[in-house]
Amino acid sequence: MSLSQSEAEFLDALIELGGRADSSAIARKMGIPESSVFPISSLLAQKGYVKITEFIQEKFFLTDEGKYCASKGMPETRLLAFLREKGGSVPLKELSKVLKQNEVSAVLGWGRRTGALSIEKKPEGNVIILMKDVPIYYDPILIKIENNSYSPDEQEKPLLRDLLLRGLVTKKDHKEIVIELVPGTDHDRKVAVGILTSEHIKSGKWREITLRPYDVSASPPELKIGKKHPYLEFLEEVKAILFSMGFEETEGQFVETEFWNFDVLFQAQDHPARAVHDSFQVKNVSVDIDASPKLIESVRSVHESGGNTGSKGWNYKWDMEVAKRPLLRSQMTVNSVRYLDSHKDPPVKAFSLSKVFRPDVIDSRHMIEFCQLDGIIGDRGINVRHLLGILQEFSKQLGFKRIKFRASYYPFTEPSIDAYVEHPKLGWIECLGAGMFRPEVLGPLEIDFPVIAWGIGIDRLAMIRLGINDIRDLHSNDLSKLRNWGWW
Structure with a gap:
């Protein structure tokens, strides 16, 4: 059986050491790290040349205090x-x-x-x-330990215990292997060549050399290369799809006022969603409403009486102080209405993708901080059929095979729709709400064309794409999980 160069040198060293030696002795003989001995000896053991015996040996080492005593004396x-x-x-x-x-x-x-x-x-x-x-018998023991040549006998064990108790010596278990040449094995002196060079062919030496066989079915070593977090890659893919569909990305801020987060969206100031259990109120922060007096007055009028939209409004006294209250944004639709306030001519096509915050019980499907995708399309003649078509096309490009819609209710859209996608283990998961912006939303913004809008819980879609069953794993920093995640 042919041997590699390192295997042949290993057997030569073992023969010179008498046919039996421990790993440290072979490493010193060959001038290689002791960690390199085991893989070479394992290959030789598979080929039947050597026998390997493993055992645990106690090794003793001097502490800093012990080294001082070995140098100066006990x-x-x-x-x-x-x-x-x-x-x-x-x-x-x-x-x-x-x-x-x-x-x-x-x-x-x-x-x-x-x-x-x-x-x-x-x-x-x-x-x-x-x-x-x-x-005094301690000093010779310290010298032997310092020279790495100590093996305690029965008489010295009480002395060694004293040195351990005094903190001069520490003990560690060391895995040692002994390699022994198998009797009767022929040492094939023909060293296998791993690379056939042009010189071998020109000189004719290729006829004499032995080529090392390769196992083409063996798996290559796993490369631990750096790469992006799968969740972030998914978010980038979502953005790329929307860019390809002609959307413009908008950005916003985490801390908003209730005016933009609720009032502009025709959500009454006594609506349950404004309660502390559905939004995070922010204390000791002053945030400007950042809206024109005309818009503020139009929103007040719509809430109280419907304004000039043909609606009756909510029929209550709108409170400016409530509208000024700061909170962590609870939906990305706040970005959409801000965008409409500065883009009043059709067509408009925009999306925003970022974090929103809502109090909730954290479990496999719910988080208090999560990413939401909000999108709007505004143009003359647009309707609900366009909305369903856009959502189906977007879902198809993300690779979701099954999506279903059902009628729903939201204060700022009419008609309103909920959509669900199918998870292989968790079943149907609600992932988005959508609809047509109501006149009570568009009127104060001076938008005279229909606008379709949707908000997608993008984290739940990421769960399906990444094949995970717990939304909390989206932000995992467990490298073993991240390396094994794959795309659906």
Whole structure:
């Protein structure tokens, strides 16, 4: 069986080491990282050349304090040498010459236990007296650990426990592998060549070399390349579709006034949607209504009596202070009416795609912060059939096979429509509301042509496209999930 260059060199090194060696010894012999030993040995084991045995071995390492003691000597060793040098006794205050502050109490405790030291009180202060020499066995152990050549025997285990408790040594489990040459295997010295060069062909060496076989059915390595978040890619695709259909994108602001978010859309000031459970009120913020006095007066008139639209309005006293209240926008339709206020000539064709905010119970289908797509088309002669056709075409381009409509109600459209798309696991999901803007909306804006409008919960469509069942996963930063997401 042919071998690669690295496999042949591996077997040569193993033979020179006596046919059996651990991974660290082979790595040193070959001059390669120890992490490279296992993949080569695994290939040789598959070919029957070697046998691999794995085991867990305790490895000991010096801490920073342990390295200091290995270099300077154990505190006990340093103190005994200092006492002998000073004639057998030294004042306690002089111990700082050979011991660090954190070593003093431990060494004195050791001296009392072993009888090596005694402390005498004298007028000039406490004095440390050497009573007898006691052999110290710690230093050789530290040196062996430092040289990575330590394997404790039974007699040294109590000493090793002391070093561990004193924080001079740490212990880690190390996975070790031993590779052994299988007896009777022939070492094929013909090294397989991975690349056939023109030189091989010209010289005729191609007749002699062995080409390394390739497994064409093997899977290539997975590339962990950087890419856009799938949810953001989906939003960009939505925008690209709308641009291709001739729409213009509009932008707005997160904090709006109730005037633009509700009043212009003919939503009564006592409508339940204005309550705290359906919108986020903003405190300590002052936001300008940013509307002409003429528009404000027209909106007031429409709410109170219908103005000149032929409507009876809501028949209540409209309150300017309520209209001024700031809130987090609860729908992107606020962008659409702002756009109409500055584009009064047909045709108009615009969309906005951004976040809206509504209090809700967070679950697999609902969030308090989510993206909404709002679109409008205004032109003379446009009607509901155009609206349904636009929505079906948009859904088709996004790849949704089934969509159904049903009659609904919204304060600012008449007629009003709800649309549903089918999720393979969650069933029919409501994704948009649509309709024709009412005269009570268009009149104050001085729009004299019909306008169709729709608002799409784009996050729910993204769930279907990305094949997920929980809307909260749209914003996931779990890399394993993001790498496995695919398009429907």
